């Protein structure tokens with residue numbers, strides 16, 4: 001009778017202890033999981049901030065380079081051209097061979113000036129800063145169509161409200177994608193599509209796609225090589241800052257279609 005009571009009490013105590021231990025372990029594990037999640041989130045935020053700072057630094061450096069190009073080399077070229085005009089005046093049409101040489105040199109200077117202007121324009125997106133994403137994309141499109149390609153821009157929504165962060169990211173990505181089409185695709189047509197989806201709701205997003213009818217490529221093969229696909233990797237890095245996504249819908253022989261997607265709310269957090 002007595003020993004039965006002791007066993008019952010002992011069992012109850014053991015059971016209670018076991019329940020406590022189980023509860024404690026569960027609580028501890030939950031706490032640890034929470035801490036790990038918080039740590040992961042912190043690391044992720046830190047990574048995004050670092051990447052954002054890198055891209056910001058890159059933009060600043062590009063601005064400095066463009067200014068140096070314009071003020072240094074651009075000015076020097078203008079002065080050289082003026083000096084050449086003076087030489088031509090001194091020649092006064094007396095020496096035909098030298099006059100011809102002067103003309104040739106002047107056209108070389110003009111060509112260099114055009115190149116300097118083009119490089120500066122690539123470095124700093126002046127049109128983007130002044131007029132917004134759509135006119136800046138139109139400028140990129142104009143350049144692509146200079147080579148004879150049929151370029152369409154399809155943008156049904158008003159893009160003026162996009163944050164500077166998103167606009168610059170989409171512009172730099174479009175620049176890379178359009179340059180890729182010009183350099184690699186051998187395409188006859190390219191379509192750039194950009195629009196906002198539910199801009200006023202909590203899950204509003206902006207989408208961009210660049211599609212060409214060129215030779216296409218094998219994405220996996222390009223990415224296998226650690227040093228290959230730097231431009232494409234850069235697109236992924238830029239988007240990771242804004243929690244955006246890119247899908248490469250590409251294959252050899254059937255053109256390329258690259259989709260980019262950024263949630264407006266996620267992009268604000270940075």
Ligand SMILES: Nc1ncnc2c1ncn2[C@@H]1O[C@H](COP(=O)(O)OP(=O)(O)O)[C@@H](O)[C@H]1O
Nearest residue numbers: 180181184185214216217222229230231232256
């Ligand atoms: N639109 C395209 N059409 C065909 N090939 C492409 C296209 N875009 C990219 N590629 C291929 O993918 C490769 C990697 O592109 P990218 O990362 O931008 O590097 P890069 O332009 O400096 O070569 C290119 O060298 C090219 O072979």
Ligand SMILES: [Mg+2]
Nearest residue numbers: 176180231232
């Ligand atoms: Mg490229």
